[in-house]
Amino acid sequence: MTAAGPRPAAAGTGAAGPDDDRWPDPARRRSTAAGTVASLARVEAGLLTRSVVVLAGLVAGGAMVYHFAIAPTRPAWWAATWQIGYGQQILALAVLVAAQLAAGRARRDKLSELYRSFPATARTRVAAQLLGLAGALPASLVLVGGAAIGLELSGVLGRPGYAAPAAGVLLVIAAGAIGIAVGTRFAHPLAGVLAAVALLVPFSQSNRFTDPFIWLFPWVAPDQLGWVPGQLAGYPPAAAHAVMLAAAAGLAGLVALALTAGRRRFRLGLAVAAAAALAVAGVAGAVQLRPIPAADLARLAAEVADPASVQHCTTTGPVRYCLYPAFRAELPALQAPVRGVLARLPQPPARLLTIRQAAQVDFTDPVLTHGHPAALRARWAREVARAPGSASSSSAIYLIAGRWPASGAGAARFSLALAAAEWAVGLPPTAGAVYGDGRAQCVPLNQAREAVAIWLAIRATGAPASELAPAGPGRQSAVYVGGTPVVIWNYPGEGASYLTSLGPQPTQAGYLLAEAMTQLPARRVSRVLDGAWSTWLNDRTSQARLAAALGIPLPRVPALPGEAGPPPGANPVPSSPVCGP
Amino acid sequence: MPLRRLPALARHVSRTMPWGPLLAGCLAGLVLLAVLAYVADHSRTPLSLAQVRVTFLPALAGLAFVARAPVRPLALAAPAPAWVTPAGQLLLAITVLAVTVAAQLGLVAHTSPPGHALPAIYPLLAQLTGWAALVAAAAAICDRGRYADLGGAVAGPAGLVVIGAGWFTPRVSALLVAPPATDLGATVAWYVITAAALAVTASAQRDPWHRYRLGRRCQRRARGQRRPGPPAPEVS
């Protein structure tokens, strides 16, 4: 198509000739703003989905979920649905950074001037970026789905809820909206990183906040989440938290739009919408701060104080296992080490051993019991203080609910096996000793039955020697018995709080003899034990006598460095009692 | 010695230094710690060194924007090594970070009840030094790579991810976090990491011609040639 009129054709070029079909008539495009927003949103969503930052956040979030929800203890859905949110929080921070980078892209890449010449306004672009946050959904859903699969493979207890995972997805969207709001105002990449760190700090430090107001922060980590023995309605308040996060996302989006809004009427509309979002957030916040009903807490206190009233018991031989209903799937894992001990006994014990789960819930935690009178909280605290597991018992072992590990359970199995073996040889499996309260565990000083118990536990669990090896010279610990230091042995799982309280304090002498017994053929040891079982169970039968019966020298315990006994003038060290018959 | 140029360049190093991101990061960390201190006052649980670690992260994010060679193509064509300016800027940044940590420790001490002694801080200082070195190394590597235009936006999160991975990996944290590591052991480990990270930073900042020299050396070796030496003296 040639230029018509008096204007000359440009020198040096041919006039546009018969190739006009290269240039069809310009199509009239009267696209609506919605169409432009939708098209841009698709592009932005695609960029966000493929963003390296988001993918890195997904990987880090998955690692977070594994670390908190899957790896440490056998997961339970009532805690895990919220713990998946820890990973969502990490993904959300990555989405925040990516969204901030996207929102500031035009200014950072020096395209602001060009963009101002386009019919699509900055408001249109921001709206498209907000809609484009849908591009973060695949990563969030993959995280939820992957976590669910991992949890199921780990034998997760209970049934999943849906409010917490949904809230986690909303957390990701809200963080992205915040990132867009930040990037609309501050294009520098550091702004997004600082905003992400500002959100990270309350999450990582949430255990310092003892107010129930921590629920108003995005996705905090409540201390007692995994300790309640079953689903507790309203803890955590996931549904209300989801609504609050949705309102936060809306508010951040409105702020981002307001930063690009020109006309007063539009700004007024945004202000009204922002007020509505704030109101919704306020209501959701208030709902989150609603106290858990007193009846529910009373029921929880009763379940903790008197677990027998709700637990299901299964008796297998001389052992009765009593577990909270939600934990019944753990029964086979608990039976295995105990069976291993019982199988090696020359005769089944005449007494009954009760292995019972006990819950440890702190009713003075204001995050759990806020809104209730102090007198009522004190009453509940007194009630749970009478829970079984804190007193000494010769026929019961108390496992802390929610602490049994899902995998790598070697230390837990050994702890349980040792407790069962101690019961089998007549030592009290639950001494009622709690660290730091002044009560001391009894010490089976020079008692053959101690070595027998340790040998039974090693045989039952097959724990490798590398995990059992005692501390080397110079790093040993000791307790005092009658003023004489006795070198002790810290066994796998001793400090891991699988049991509510520990049994007797094992000695290094007892372990060394048991370890020497494992070097002998099992049949030979069994023959010796079977031949005089009641003798070996006697608290006065010495380890030397057992060693002689086995035909092995009594292992020597490396001496403690320094002088025996406390230094002169020092405060007297509490003396541990010797375990009696 | 290239570092002789540093005093003459000092004014320009200081003017091209990205003070904004660094100071913003340090101030953000101090503000966060002040908020935590306020909460600690009310909840009667004093701050610990763990809070110093967490609130040092914004300063690290700001540091990630520092280790860059301004006008890199021009700097590479000049006789002064291109790493002189980033080295000077890192030295300035270390000063700012040190002041930040001192202020943070002061805040922690302020919330501690009278008579309550803080644990030894030398392992903490070693750890923060190691973190800063890791982030500087990440920034130097990013400055050479395809994400140079994004600068600290990539280096910062990348450095923090490396730090987080080390923190949550049991075998690594057993060496670097006391307990179970001892204070002295953790300190030594962190300074080893710092030295390694600084070596990586230096390597990332050096002239790219080293690749050419390396290539030539490999080619000569492959051909079995010896380096040409001085001509043999004539014997009459």
Place this chain on the structure above:
Amino acid sequence: MTVNLHTSAVSAAGLSRSYGATRALDRVDLALEPGITGLLGPNGAGKTTLLSVLATVSEPDAGDVTLLGLDPRDPAQRVEIRRRLGYLPQELGFHRHFTVAAFLDYVAILKEITGRRERAAEVARVLAATGLESYARRRIRTLSGGMRQRTGIAQALLGQPGLLVLDEPTAGLDPEQRLRFRELLSSLPGDPVIVLSTHQADDIAAICAHVVVLLQGQVRFAGAPAELAATAAGKVWTADGRYGRAHLSWRGSDGRWRHIGDHPPEGVELDRPTVEDGYLLLSHAAGSR
């Protein structure tokens, strides 16, 4: 000069714009018709400022301007102008991690070309027009400066604009690409109004029907390139040696000296003036005021 704002495709009357104490545009009057208008001027003359006003990117401090019969002061009409506008800024950044095609696709959406097929066709068209088809999937950060400039030209052509504002479009282009660019501009459909600023006087001479010379924020010449060249008639000559009183002298590839000056000496061999000669004389005259 009186400009009738309602008859010309692009017109400005009394346009002024200042940046602090610097007066970038000083009562500029302009009337542009469909066709190619070149904008000549030294650095700091106000070309970029004028083009940014014509591109509705910045607003004038004073004066009136109509673009394609629409008033950019009205928000709705401003959006309408932008729907028919193609703009290439002097300093154009890029989303370096985008591919060429992705960047053009993104800009097409910003130009409200939302139909997917239509947009793909439009992107393919501008890629072909600028010779970038084989680079469509390359990331912009891997392109040379000249190819990025062509990408910038391509985005300006999206949507077949009625008003094309190009600020130094040939910067960074190799000679062949400059010629292809001339061909491209000459064969655009729809007879758009094209305003381009350039330092290359031969580009002006080759393709521009109209040239505006901007000096110190004011229009010093507006007319055909031949008229601009004619202002230097009788003032351009060649000699074997240098003439000290010429405004400008340089030695050509044949070893002889070419001079531009108001008073050529007697008997010298006068040369046919070019657009560049006319511009240089004008610039010298403005500078000596």
